[in-house]
Amino acid sequence: MSETDLDKRFQEAFETASQMSQADLPQDTQLRLYAYYKQGSIGQPTNLNSGFDLRNAFKTNAWMQIRNMDSDEAKRLYIELVESLQKK
Structure with a gap:
């Protein structure tokens, strides 16, 4: 199957x-x-109880905020964000 x-x-x-x-x-x-x-490549977060680390807590929180987002939508938003950063 092709990409x-x-x-x-x-x-x-x-x-x-x-x-x-x-x-x-x-x-x-x-x-x-x-x-x-993460949402575009893995999907919804699971197994989130891996100990407390402030940096990972922020990352997990960011991912949890978009947990119901469609994978393709997350990919499109990722692409748009990277492209906007390249223009700066």
Whole structure:
């Protein structure tokens, strides 16, 4: 089965985002990227009781906020966010 155009664009956006410096991105943007990526690639969060770590708590919270979002919608939003960051 071949990848869809959305999946290819999602993977390309991930590769682009992976090259970006986290120091240059505001924390809220980093959290949105994380949540959209996780929702687009995995779907709804599960097994969230992995101990307390403040950084992971923020990441999990960002993901939980979009837990009912369709995977394809999360991919589109991820792509749009990465593209908007490239223009800056």
